[in-house]
Amino acid sequence: MRLFRFELRKLFLRAPVFAALAVFTVLDLAKIRAVADDASLLRTDEVWARVCREQYGNYSGEITLDKIDALLDLYKPLEWITNDITATTRSDVEGTLTGNYYSDRNLLERYFVSPMRRFYNCRGDAETVVRLARENEALYTRLGCSYEARMNAAVARIYSGRAVTEFRYTEGYRLLLTYDFSAVLALLILLYALCQTFARDRECRMDELMLATPGGGSSSILAKLAAATVFTLAVPLWFSTVDYLGFGLVLNLSEANGLPVYAEGTMSAASVGMTLLGFYAVSALTRALGFWALGMVFLLISEAGRHALLPFAAGAGVFLLCTAAGVRWGYSSEALLKAANPYCVIINRLLFGRTEFINVLGVPVLTWQAAIVMSALLGLTAAALALFLGGKNNIRKGVLA
Amino acid sequence: MTLLHFEIRKMLRTNRGAVIAALFLAAELLLCALTDFPANSDAELYREQYLHYLEQVDGAWTREKADYLEREAARGADERYAEGLDVIYEQYRYVNEGRENRFFLDANGWASLLRDRALDLPLAAAIILLSVPVYCGEAASGMESLVLTSRNGRRLFLLQKTALTLAATAALSLSTDLIRLAFCAAKYGLPHSDYPMQSVEAFGGAEKALTLAGAEALAATLRLLGALELAAVTLCISAYCRRFALAAFLSSAVAVLPWIGLGQKTQYALPLPSSLMMPVGFLRGSEYAADAASGGTVTVFREATAAQTAAVSLGAALVIAVCLLLLRRRYGGAIGGGRGALPKAAALGLALCLLLGGCGDAEPPEDVIYNSRDSAAYEYGGLTVTSENGRPVVRDGDGNVTALPLDPLAPVDGAVYIEPFFARGRYVYFRREFSESVGWSLADDSGKTYVASLLRVDLDTFKTEVVFETVTQPRSSE
Numbered sequence: 001m002r003l004f005r006f007e008l009r010k011l012f013l014r015a016p017v018f019a020a021l022a023v024f025t026v027l028d029l030a031k032i033r034a035v036a037d038d039a040s041l042l043r044t045d046e047v048w049a050r051v052c053r054e055q056y057g058n059y060s061g062e063i064t065l066d067k068i069d070a071l072l073d074l075y076k077p078l079e080w081i082t083n084d085i086t087a088t089t090r091s092d093v094e095g096t097l098t099g100n101y102y103s104d105r106n107l108l109e110r111y112f113v114s115p116m117r118r119f120y121n122c123r124g125d126a127e128t129v130v131r132l133a134r135e136n137e138a139l140y141t142r143l144g145c146s147y148e149a150r151m152n153a154a155v156a157r158i159y160s161g162r163a164v165t166e167f168r169y170t171e172g173y174r175l176l177l178t179y180d181f182s183a184v185l186a187l188l189i190l191l192y193a194l195c196q197t198f199a200r201d202r203e204c205r206m207d208e209l210m211l212a213t214p215g216g217g218s219s220s221i222l223a224k225l226a227a228a229t230v231f232t233l234a235v236p237l238w239f240s241t242v243d244y245l246g247f248g249l250v251l252n253l254s255e256a257n258g259l260p261v262y263a264e265g266t267m268s269a270a271s272v273g274m275t276l277l278g279f280y281a282v283s284a285l286t287r288a289l290g291f292w293a294l295g296m297v298f299l300l301i302s303e304a305g306r307h308a309l310l311p312f313a314a315g316a317g318v319f320l321l322c323t324a325a326g327v328r329w330g331y332s333s334e335a336l337l338k339a340a341n342p343y344c345v346i347i348n349r350l351l352f353g354r355t356e357f358i359n360v361l362g363v364p365v366l367t368w369q370a371a372i373v374m375s376a377l378l379g380l381t382a383a384a385l386a387l388f389l390g391g392k393n394n395i396r397k398g399v400l401a
Numbered sequence: 402m403t404l405l406h407f408e409i410r411k412m413l414r415t416n417r418g419a420v421i422a423a424l425f426l427a428a429e430l431l432l433c434a435l436t437d438f439p440a441n442s443d444a445e446l447y448r449e450q451y452l453h454y455l456e457q458v459d460g461a462w463t464r465e466k467a468d469y470l471e472r473e474a475a476r477g478a479d480e481r482y483a484e485g486l487d488v489i490y491e492q493y494r495y496v497n498e499g500r501e502n503r504f505f506l507d508a509n510g511w512a513s514l515l516r517d518r519a520l521d522l523p524l525a526a527a528i529i530l531l532s533v534p535v536y537c538g539e540a541a542s543g544m545e546s547l548v549l550t551s552r553n554g555r556r557l558f559l560l561q562k563t564a565l566t567l568a569a570t571a572a573l574s575l576s577t578d579l580i581r582l583a584f585c586a587a588k589y590g591l592p593h594s595d596y597p598m599q600s601v602e603a604f605g606g607a608e609k610a611l612t613l614a615g616a617e618a619l620a621a622t623l624r625l626l627g628a629l630e631l632a633a634v635t636l637c638i639s640a641y642c643r644r645f646a647l648a649a650f651l652s653s654a655v656a657v658l659p660w661i662g663l664g665q666k667t668q669y670a671l672p673l674p675s676s677l678m679m680p681v682g683f684l685r686g687s688e689y690a691a692d693a694a695s696g697g698t699v700t701v702f703r704e705a706t707a708a709q710t711a712a713v714s715l716g717a718a719l720v721i722a723v724c725l726l727l728l729r730r731r732y733g734g735a736i737g738g739g740r741g742a743l744p745k746a747a748a749l750g751l752a753l754c755l756l757l758g759g760c761g762d763a764e765p766p767e768d769v770i771y772n773s774r775d776s777a778a779y780e781y782g783g784l785t786v787t788s789e790n791g792r793p794v795v796r797d798g799d800g801n802v803t804a805l806p807l808d809p810l811a812p813v814d815g816a817v818y819i820e821p822f823f824a825r826g827r828y829v830y831f832r833r834e835f836s837e838s839v840g841w842s843l844a845d846d847s848g849k850t851y852v853a854s855l856l857r858v859d860l861d862t863f864k865t866e867v868v869f870e871t872v873t874q875p876r877s878s879e
Contacts, residue, residue: 016647020650027658027662031662034664038664125812125813126812126813128812129809129810129812129813130809132807132808132809132811132812133809136807136809139803139807139863140807140863143861143862143863144862145862145863145864148807148862148863148864152807152809155809155810156809159809159813181661181662184657184658184661185658188650188653188654188657188658189650191650191653192646192647192649192650195646195649196644196645196646199645199646200646262813268813268814268815269810269813269814269815307534307537307541307645308644308645308646308649309530309533309534309537309645309646309649312645312646312649312650312653313526313529313530313649316526316653317526320522328872331835331850331852331872332852332867332870332872333854333867333870354814355810355814
């Protein structure tokens, strides 16, 4: 325990690391602001923001047919006169919300009609999915394809009972769930801190000295691994928290906290059914796990380098390889290549956001489940290798403690 | 051996500069080979037919050429040149929009050469790996303090080290250009370098009056400036930080973060190494998109004017000058020998697989027996496949009806199945398309990703598998 605290202080609780964290946090917040300004018209257009606030009161909360009818009564005539472009383009028209027909149409479409349609259709779509999956299950059972039958049974189980009953503002969550910049920031900090774990000792010849002490050798490596684990989990979680608070500050997140995750458009085929807030927490933890697995690989590389430059470059190279593979296969149907890639565990919306299975000995396993297991295995293997390959001292352990 | 020889040997051997450079060149070549694709694939596919027409109209727009093409299009080409006529007519329509500076030209080579690429990561990595050990190596080995007391450990060493690093950087940057030039010339040919750059479709909206050769020369110059700026900043950082890890971390942040973090609009207004190393952005014309709030258009990208480009270049030169002055201040002109660091350049090889292009090599069926557009039904082993509402439907002798594909998730995941579908032997083939409105990239997540798949259903078991797939990423996500 003492060794662990000492390594933690020596490697990670240092001024440059904290300075980098502070600067990157500020950069992250600035980027969040820029992303929100870029994507949300409520941030840049005062009229839109005011009108949306006013209208939101009419439609938020439980979805009822009355609300839908009221919304369509407002929207249909606008759609009618703007579709054939006969409406005036003047921007001071009486009786409109924003002063302009086209602007009204776009606003209603973007912030009310299309989310309302999505929420409302959710139940019917899910019921269709369940029905199709049950039919397929019966067909495959008849044809004797047991894996396909099980897979369809799993789909039916996942999708049964899905429905969105409330209308909420979800734009903030859409931006939050697709925001990746902080992952790069976390990666750079981890690379910087981890690449010197072993190289620092080597640079000042501490490694030879340590081999001659009871606390050296594998027990000091173990302490390093434990300290690195704490650090690699803490940094991504810190950035995930900053992201949540940052987006919460510039856009309203709390409204949609309780909606199910599949209410968000990009997650409509999600294989999980928790609330958006709960999903964000799970996603952040999974991201931290992905970083931990990569971090252990960085550590293993760091053991081989005389100076910190090689581990840094090699670590960046490993991440780039994972990124290239993620870009190549992230969208494809190669579920295994997706799940085995730490990059996809870090940027994990395509694992959670799709209902895809991997065939493990005839049992359908969801990609995100397989990915979590594989990441954990990768991290543990790298850590075990680092421990095994690291310097051994032949002084009996436990003397000092 | 003179001191300069020692310095060169240290850079190339002790610091593994030669290995880094070799890996860098290999990475650049591989990147070219793996990621290059023809801008106009039809012109490449029907090259002979296309060239047949191009020969007649090559060069600037004239009334005769326009009449000739209109006549040919109205007449309908003979069988042999039909595809070529389509290609040249497309080009004619493009040229017609800006007759004074859009020329008829086989533009694929130039389009590839001047393509808007992502940040050249192998180049950035090579520069950082070469520059970081120059001063960090001296500090790490403790040679720094020793050299300060020696006779030649003054200005001469600072000068030699810095000049050598900058020269190596310049060589790397210029070799990138040479590799790309050679690659595009060999693959497509680079004809008529004196035509205006607007002849290439990507620059159709640009205001600048540059020839194709001039555009490439400007791009190369800007890239060189950006590379030198990155090297100078890295040298300066490493001289002040003295630690490998911190120097590598900070210079990577300088190289990469502005590229990922800043939008297109701001990037090209600032003298950043990353924006200068992606010089095509300084050549492109303005781009517009529809504005949801007003129904009008908004500027997505504003063309960098000549003055802006000059100001950015000047800014970069200023940054280089400040870095050099800071270096001088740091050492007072004193730095010398020492063993230096050992950057295991093998690491750079990992960056080489940065972009894996291409796609699977599964073959689509050769001789399709059934095409849902041409024939009404397909029979296989007692099963009848027909097309109903654009979907294949299978009926067996017992009256069981199964609509294909057996994809329960179609209502929620936005998959679109496209007619016609095909059948051959016991397989039915479909096309499926996905489009994801949110980019998969770490950079600007705008635009859409398209996934097109060819699926195959086995009529014996109704198992579905993907036999071929392509993923198209939005431009910014490379």
